[in-house]
Amino acid sequence: MSQPEIPKQYDPSQVEDRWYAHWIEKGYFRSVPDDREPFTIVIPPPNVTGVLHMGHILNNTIQDILIRRARMQGKNALWVAGTDHASIATEAKVVQKLRAQGIKKSDLSREEFIRHAWEWTNNYGGIILDQLKKLGASCDWSRTRFTMEPSLSDAVLDVFVDLYEKGLIYRGLRMINWDPEALTALSNEEVIYREVSDKLYFVRYRVKDQDRFVTVATTRPETIMGDVAVCFHPNDPRYADLKGKTLIVPLSGREVPVIYDTYIDIEFGTGALKVTPAHDINDYEIGKKHSLPVIDVFNADGTMSETAGLWVGEDRMVVRVKAASKLEELGLLEKVEELRHAVGFSERTDAVVEPRLSLQWFMSMERLSAPALRAVVEDEVRLIPPKFKNAYRHWMENIRDWCISRQLWWGQRIPAWYFGPGENDFVVARSEAEALEEARRRTDNPGLGIEDLKQDPDVLDTWASSWLWPISVFDGFSEPNGPDINYYYPTNVLVTAPEILFFWVARMIMAGVEYRGEVPFRDVYLTGIVRDNLRRKMSKSLGNSPDPLEIIKEYGADGMRVGMLIASSAGNDILFDIRLCEQGRNFANKIWNAFRLIQGWEVRPGGNPDNEAPVTWFEHKLHRTVSEVDHLLGEFRISEALKQLYSFLWDDFCSWYLEFIKPAYGEAIDEATHGYTIRFFEVLLKLLHPFMPFITEELWHFLAPRKDGEDLTIAPWPAHREWVDNYIESGEIAKDIISKIRDLRSKKQLGFKEEWPLCVKTTSMHPFHAFSPTILKLGKLSGISAVTEDVPGALSFLSGTTRFFLEAGISTNTEAERQKLQGELERLRGFLFSIDKKLGNERFVAGAAPDVLEREKQKQADAREKIKILEEQLAALS
RNA sequence: GGGUAAUUAGCUCAGUUGGUUCAGAGCGCCGCCUUGACAGGGCGGAGGUCACUGGUUCGAAUCCAGUAUUACCCACCA
Numbered sequence: 001m002s003q004p005e006i007p008k009q010y011d012p013s014q015v016e017d018r019w020y021a022h023w024i025e026k027g028y029f030r031s032v033p034d035d036r037e038p039f040t041i042v043i044p045p046p047n048v049t050g051v052l053h054m055g056h057i058l059n060n061t062i063q064d065i066l067i068r069r070a071r072m073q074g075k076n077a078l079w080v081a082g083t084d085h086a087s088i089a090t091e092a093k094v095v096q097k098l099r100a101q102g103i104k105k106s107d108l109s110r111e112e113f114i115r116h117a118w119e120w121t122n123n124y125g126g127i128i129l130d131q132l133k134k135l136g137a138s139c140d141w142s143r144t145r146f147t148m149e150p151s152l153s154d155a156v157l158d159v160f161v162d163l164y165e166k167g168l169i170y171r172g173l174r175m176i177n178w179d180p181e182a183l184t185a186l187s188n189e190e191v192i193y194r195e196v197s198d199k200l201y202f203v204r205y206r207v208k209d210q211d212r213f214v215t216v217a218t219t220r221p222e223t224i225m226g227d228v229a230v231c232f233h234p235n236d237p238r239y240a241d242l243k244g245k246t247l248i249v250p251l252s253g254r255e256v257p258v259i260y261d262t263y264i265d266i267e268f269g270t271g272a273l274k275v276t277p278a279h280d281i282n283d284y285e286i287g288k289k290h291s292l293p294v295i296d297v298f299n300a301d302g303t304m305s306e307t308a309g310l311w312v313g314e315d316r317m318v319v320r321v322k323a324a325s326k327l328e329e330l331g332l333l334e335k336v337e338e339l340r341h342a343v344g345f346s347e348r349t350d351a352v353v354e355p356r357l358s359l360q361w362f363m364s365m366e367r368l369s370a371p372a373l374r375a376v377v378e379d380e381v382r383l384i385p386p387k388f389k390n391a392y393r394h395w396m397e398n399i400r401d402w403c404i405s406r407q408l409w410w411g412q413r414i415p416a417w418y419f420g421p422g423e424n425d426f427v428v429a430r431s432e433a434e435a436l437e438e439a440r441r442r443t444d445n446p447g448l449g450i451e452d453l454k455q456d457p458d459v460l461d462t463w464a465s466s467w468l469w470p471i472s473v474f475d476g477f478s479e480p481n482g483p484d485i486n487y488y489y490p491t492n493v494l495v496t497a498p499e500i501l502f503f504w505v506a507r508m509i510m511a512g513v514e515y516r517g518e519v520p521f522r523d524v525y526l527t528g529i530v531r532d533n534l535r536r537k538m539s540k541s542l543g544n545s546p547d548p549l550e551i552i553k554e555y556g557a558d559g560m561r562v563g564m565l566i567a568s569s570a571g572n573d574i575l576f577d578i579r580l581c582e583q584g585r586n587f588a589n590k591i592w593n594a595f596r597l598i599q600g601w602e603v604r605p606g607g608n609p610d611n612e613a614p615v616t617w618f619e620h621k622l623h624r625t626v627s628e629v630d631h632l633l634g635e636f637r638i639s640e641a642l643k644q645l646y647s648f649l650w651d652d653f654c655s656w657y658l659e660f661i662k663p664a665y666g667e668a669i670d671e672a673t674h675g676y677t678i679r680f681f682e683v684l685l686k687l688l689h690p691f692m693p694f695i696t697e698e699l700w701h702f703l704a705p706r707k708d709g710e711d712l713t714i715a716p717w718p719a720h721r722e723w724v725d726n727y728i729e730s731g732e733i734a735k736d737i738i739s740k741i742r743d744l745r746s747k748k749q750l751g752f753k754e755e756w757p758l759c760v761k762t763t764s765m766h767p768f769h770a771f772s773p774t775i776l777k778l779g780k781l782s783g784i785s786a787v788t789e790d791v792p793g794a795l796s797f798l799s800g801t802t803r804f805f806l807e808a809g810i811s812t813n814t815e816a817e818r819q820k821l822q823g824e825l826e827r828l829r830g831f832l833f834s835i836d837k838k839l840g841n842e843r844f845v846a847g848a849a850p851d852v853l854e855r856e857k858q859k860q861a862d863a864r865e866k867i868k869i870l871e872e873q874l875a876a877l878s
Numbered sequence: 879g880g881g882u883a884a885u886u887a888g889c890u891c892a893g894u895u896g897g898u899u900c901a902g903a904g905c906g907c908c909g910c911c912u913u914g915a916c917a918g919g920g921c922g923g924a925g926g927u928c929a930c931u932g933g934u935u936c937g938a939a940u941c942c943a944g945u946a947u948u949a950c951c952c953a954c955c956a
Contacts, residue, residue: 008916193953200956218956231956265955273956282954341955355954390882391951398952498951533889535949566904567890573949575890579905586918593916600915640892643903658915665914739921746910746922753913834898834937841936844897852897859899 006599010592012556012585016694020133028071028713029138031078033487039070039077040491042470043139044504045147047086048125049093054530054538054576055497056128057135057548058568061561062527063495064137065638068690070492071138072717078488079138080473081129082145085121087411087462088182088190088348094120094410110409110457117410121148134549136557136693138713145473147465148412155477156412156465157430159515164428168364169404171416171426175284176360176403177344180302181351184407185360187461188400189503191344191353198341200269201324202334205230208246208255214239215334217269219341220279221323222316225252225308226297229275231286233264236271249274250332251310251323259290281355294357302354317352361405361414361458369399372509375519381509384525384636388498395502404461411459418454419443426456467507470494470520477515491521498526525636528573535575551581558692559585562642565691569639587646588695591688594654595699598677601663607672610777613770614660615676617731621652622683624728626720629687642691649684656735660774678703683718726767733799734771740797741779744806748795755782759791759805766802790876801865803873818874825870832863 023029031038041063046056063079071077094117095105105113129144145152163169177186201221204213216230227249232239242258249256256275263286264273277287278296287294297308304311304319311319327333344353373396375381376389383389405414417435418426419442427442429435432450440448471477476485490512496505505524512520530538530545538545551560562584568574625648632641661677663669669677681703685696689712700712741758758781760766768775772784787805790796794805838844839856 006915009918010916216956220956263955268955276956280954280956282956285954339956342953385883387883388951394881394952501951529950569891572884572891577890577905580890582918583905586916589916589918593919595915597915635894643892647903654915655920662915742921831898838897838936844936855899856897859897862899 006596008593008596010556010589010695012558012588012694013553015698016134016136016552016557019694019697020136023138023711023713024141026709026711028711029079029140030142031076031140033483034076036074036076038488038492039067039073039075040080040488041067041078041493041495042080042473042491043082044494044496044500045082045084045145045466045469046128047089048083048121048128048146048148049086049090050083050128052128052131052135052548053545054548054564055527056132057560058527058530058564058574059495059497060132060135060137061564062525062638063493064135064561064693065565065633065690066493066495067138068693068713069633069717071713072686072689072715074716077138078140078143080143080145081132081137081139081141082469082473083125083129083147084462084466085146085148085411087406087408087459088179088184090117090121091408091410092182092348113409131549134552134557136561138693143473147462147469151475151478152465152468152472153412155468155472156460157415158477159468159511160412160415160460160464161428161430163363168367169361169428170364171359171361173357173359174362174403175281175355176358177346178300178354178356178358179346179349179351180298180300180354181346181349182408183300185356185358185403185405186346186353187403187463189463190347192347193342193344195340196343198339198343199324200337200339201327202270202336203250203274203327204332204334205247205249205274207242208248210245214242214247214272215270216272216274217337218274219339220276220320221327222304222319223276223279223297224249224274224323225254225304225310226276226278226295227252227254227256227274228277228287228292228295229256229259229290231259231261231264231273231275232271233262233266234260236264236266238271250327250330259286259292261286261289278357279355284355284357296357298354298356302351316354360403361416361456361460363402363404363464365399365401368510368514369396369506371513372396372506375509375513381519381521382523384523388501388526392501392506396506402461404464405456405458406461407457408459411462412465414456414458414460416456418456419448419452463503463507466504467511468515470508470512471515485516489516489520490518493523493525494521495525495527497529499529501526523636528568530574530576533575533577535573538576546576546578551578555581555585556588556694558588558695561691562587562646565639565642566646567639569637587650588692590650590654591692591695591699594649594658594681595702597658597662598674598681599702601674602668603671603674604668605671608670610773611661611670611673613734614657614731614774615673616727617734617771618652618657618660618680619676620723620727621648621731622680623720623723626683626687626718627723630720645684645687645691649688653680653684656731659778685712686715686718689713689715730767730771733766733768734775736799737768737775737804738778740799740804741775741781741806744795744797744808745780748808753780755780756806756808757781757783757785759785759787759794759807761788761790761803761805762786763788790872792876796873798866798869801862801869803869821870821874825867825874828863828867828870832860832867835860835863 043063044059067077067079097120098105098116132139160169177188177191179186198219200217200219202215202217203221204215206213214230230247245258246255247258263282264271275283275286275292277284277292277294295307297305298316299305302316303313304316306312311322324333345351346353373393376383376392383392415430416426416428417439419439427435427438429438435453436448436450439453440446470491471485471489474485474488475482476489479485494505508520512518532538532544536542536544548560560581563581566583567580625644628644629641632644661673682700685700689696693713697712758779775781776784791805791807794807796803796805835856839860845853
């Protein structure tokens with residue numbers, strides 16, 4: 001009967017690649033504008049040199065679920081894929097690779113280096129996209145974009161020129177975050193602050209012409225050579241008499257003035273601050289206020305400069321130690337204390353970031369951020385979960401100008417050309433030719449040649465291209481009224497990690513409002529962070545991140561998708577455990593075996609009245625489930641929707657429904673029931689398809705013959721009808737009765753072979769009546785009959801308020817039974833007491849909603865009924 | 879220093895208009911089952927003062943205040 005060619009265990013490796021290839025071949029993921037409603041998602045572009053990690057899996061599975069469901073709902077679903085050139089990260093990787101070949105970046109020309117970078121990109125870039133295919137991602141690959149491809153780069157430059165002309169981009173000498181490892185400026189967002197243990201050195205500065213010392217506390221003795229003042233709080237009595245005095249800086253011997261500023265925290269250290277404007281952002285501000293010079297004692301790579309005069313060429317961290325011991329030698333180091341404080345590290349290179357005064361390009365944020373703030377505050381863009389709204393608001397209200405220049409080669413080069421030595425001797429233009437023309441005009445020198453122009457060597461921050469992504473992937477800059485941008489923009493949902501809410505999401509909203517007059521997406525779904533079961537963030541450096549491709553090999557993409565999602569509610573971190581994937585794989589296997597059962601049945605013509613009640617029960621429950629899943633997905637409660645389906649399929653469909661209708665061994669199933677069952681299964685496969693695309697597609701084709709082009713991926717999403725609660729309820733009662741019979745058999749060790757008669761103490765028809773044949777079958781009963789009196793000596797149980805007697809021919813242990821009944825009785829009496837009290841309370845009766853009141857009355861009646869039955873039962877026992 | 883969230887079974891978490899048929903699920907654990915779809919399974923079971931203290935209310939896991947831990951975000955304390 002069962003066909004041996006269908007294995008007992010589902011093997012995804014035989015299925016997944018085959019279906020993916022089929023979908024691609026059929027072009028199901030392709031999208032072109034038409035008259036359907038669009039549903040668009042743009043992928044957060046992974047780094048072009050990146051490899052798939054568990055965070056991507058979570059993120060992209062969610063996107064795929066949303067896209068696949070929209071596609072089945074008949075929308076024109078488009079998921080745009082692509083990669084990010086990730087300027088600093090990629091450049092670092094290329095430098096590393098070249099170093100391994102014995103080539104130093106400094107030995108190469110810019111052009112040569114860029115050539116290497118492109119080579120790397122072409123060889124390794126896009127690997128991650130192929131990995132996404134293994135996951136089942138239903139992107140329109142024909143639309144794959146790259147942030148460094150010509151049209152996207154053009155968009156970046158156009159925007160730069162535009163914002164420059166609007167006065168929103170400017171060049172200025174500012175304190176910026178400097179990465180001494182990568183030798184580039186960083187934006188504030190690229191600096192990661194970590195609490196570290198440091199030493200606080202108490203250094204003595206001599207007062208000029210006196211035999212008096214002032215002690216200054218500092219964590220950075222290596223910057224002493226850059227000191228230009230010592231600062232006290234004006235109200236600090238300890239130092240009031242130093243006004244107008246001069247101090248001698250140790251080591252350098254420089255004479256610096258004493259100044260006073262309320263910035264000083266009297267409590268900290270000794271209340272004395274050495275002011276080093278070149279190497280501290282606050283000191284810089286104080287220096288400006290007091291018109292002090294800036295003495296930079298570092299080179300770009302963090303070594304001591306000629307200006308320092310001491311330890312020239314040695315790294316600042318080494319010099320810190322040397323300076324301290326030298327001070328000690330000189331008797332100028334009073335003491336050293338431990339100090340815990342936050343130090344900034346470069347996100348990419350992990351180098352300690354140095355504040356550095358430098359000439360950089362900035363984007364003014366004030367005007368751009370205002371409408372982007374409003375969009376989120378007014379829910380034009382919905383953050384899911386909404387708890388991020390406050391953080392977003394706070395950030396946007398305190399946003400500072402964005403440093404967009406990077407001293408790197410890999411990226412869009414800043415379209416500014418210098419024609420003279422002056423600070424303002426430059427032009428910003430879309431091309432060299434335009435720049436030349438403009439420069440000639442500016443200099444009033446028609447003879448100016450290309451060779452007289454020097455383009456700014458810096459490139460733009462990667463995010464200066466990413467922030468345009470939702471527009472540029474639809475060529476919205478080159479063709480502002482093109483069919484794609486008009487149709488697909490604004491996109492529907494953005495799915496991303498909360499850590500780039502400010503980096504990226506906020507800026508995309510700014511760009512959207514500025515360049516399209518419309519926000520780029522309506523909903524932003526913020527996923528959690530994937531952690532290991534010790535709550536550590538999964539990262540390559542920790543080595544605690546499993547390789548998703550290995551997991552797919554072992555558990556199947558479907559299994560991994562389920563495992564990833566089942567434990568991840570929106571915005572909550574997910575503690576990943578491989579067991580979750582095992583659960584997912586087991587679920588796939590369960591579905592597989594449900595199919596094996598159904599397909600193994602021989603079908604006979606006609607119907608079977610016994611199955612009508614179970615079919616009706618399941619049908620109505622199915623409609624209810626479709627409605628619930630729709631509702632949950634509509635609210636982005638994706639994990640809950642999956643759980644709902646998981647238990648509906650496993651428990652209601654497999655454990656109950658299929659057992660209800662399963663024909664006896666060797667018998668055929670009636671055609672009517674079989675037909676219903678196939679249709680139910682089809683609906684379940686549809687509902688599960690967005691979550692588990694592969695196995696559902698496979699079984700969909702096994703379940704019935706399909707025409708060419710008839711695939712689950714493009715099948716219509718199930719609609720639901722109204723359901724009747726009573727139909728559902730009677731099935732639930734039947735389940736309860738069967739469970740209790742099984743329980744009795746198990747507890748009394750009756751075995752499951754022998755059949756016993758069941759009596760129902762009743763005077764009327766009961767809701768489970770239609771399920772009698774089913775109960776008879778699954779309860780292994782020899783018959784069901786109604787009685788009006790207790791059946792002495794029989795085992796009994798209660799379902800709802802109805803008493804059942806199982807005549808198993810064994811005597812019950814009356815004492816144990818009595819105690820059980822007594823316990824139950826007491827619980828019920830307590831319950832009734834509370835309801836009575838509640839219903840006796842005028843304020844409750846007056847204040848409660850009518851339906852609540854009604855429910856309470858029902859509970860009261862039920863409880864009374866049960867108590868009566870239990871009391872009778874107890875009386876019969878004694 | 880400021881902000882946001884969390885604290886429910888051994889573990890991970892649901893519990894969305896306050897109603898003692900809400901104290902739940904999954905995993906894990908324990909017992910029984912070589913049952914004809916599935917041992918990647920079936921049936922059953924144990925296990926929680928819902929962090930703590932007050933308050934509001936007829937009634938609180940749910941609302942409010944405070945406390946304690948934890949996590950994350952933001953911030954220029956040398």
